[in-house]
Amino acid sequence: MHIHSMAGKCRGILCALAMVLLLASRSFAAVVVIDAGHGGHDQGTRWYGLSEKTLTLDVAKRVETILKRNGVTTVMTRRTDKFIPLETRAAVANRYRNALFVSIHFNSTRITAINGIETYYRSDRGRKVAYTIQQSLINKLSANNRGIKRAAYSVLRHTNGTAVLVECGFISNKSEANRCGSAAHRQKLAEAIARGIMRAR
Numbered sequence: 001m002h003i004h005s006m007a008g009k010c011r012g013i014l015c016a017l018a019m020v021l022l023l024a025s026r027s028f029a030a031v032v033v034i035d036a037g038h039g040g041h042d043q044g045t046r047w048y049g050l051s052e053k054t055l056t057l058d059v060a061k062r063v064e065t066i067l068k069r070n071g072v073t074t075v076m077t078r079r080t081d082k083f084i085p086l087e088t089r090a091a092v093a094n095r096y097r098n099a100l101f102v103s104i105h106f107n108s109t110r111i112t113a114i115n116g117i118e119t120y121y122r123s124d125r126g127r128k129v130a131y132t133i134q135q136s137l138i139n140k141l142s143a144n145n146r147g148i149k150r151a152a153y154s155v156l157r158h159t160n161g162t163a164v165l166v167e168c169g170f171i172s173n174k175s176e177a178n179r180c181g182s183a184a185h186r187q188k189l190a191e192a193i194a195r196g197i198m199r200a201r
């Protein structure tokens with residue numbers, strides 16, 4: 001009886017140890033920092049009556065709502081239409097140990113036929129997260145897959161933890177602009193981004 005209970009106790013300790021190791025081996029992001037690109041006097045790109053800064057804030061808030069509903073701790077770099085320097089945005093993420101920073105943007109180019117979604121990263125860890133989010137977006141939305149790309153954008157360079165930047169579509173493309181202008185489409189974008197975040201973190 002005594003031996004039996006001792007064995008049970010040991011199993012309990014081993015089990016707890018295994019759990020600790022499991023959690024430590026998983027680079028689990030405790031906080032997700034959602035960054036709505038641009039804001040205030042920085043409008044971002046503007047096409048067909050759409051302002052990038054407004055679209056990014058709308059999608060960011062939708063992502064926040066979904067993540068919170070799923071018990072994920074979130075921090076927003078902005079929740080109003082105000083200008084925030086890029087370094088400040090990264091500094092918000094750097095307040096937390098092991099935060100996942102997700103910057104949300106919309107794209108444009110003079111070649112208006114170009115359309116689709118792409119996700120940027122800088123580190124190896126960022127690459128995996130970018131891939132998961134990009135796949136989630138492409139699975140959910142019938143959009144052109146422009147893939148994941150490595151870039152040295154300021155917010156990716158200045159964040160200490162994992163950081164990605166999602167370009168949700170080209171508003172310089174008439175049909176993509178039409179889609180991005182609809183709340184239902186932005187909800188789908190947010191759902192796909194949130195799902196990708198939850199799978200990756």
Ligand SMILES: [Zn+2]
Binds near residue numbers: 038045105
């Ligand atoms: Zn932008």
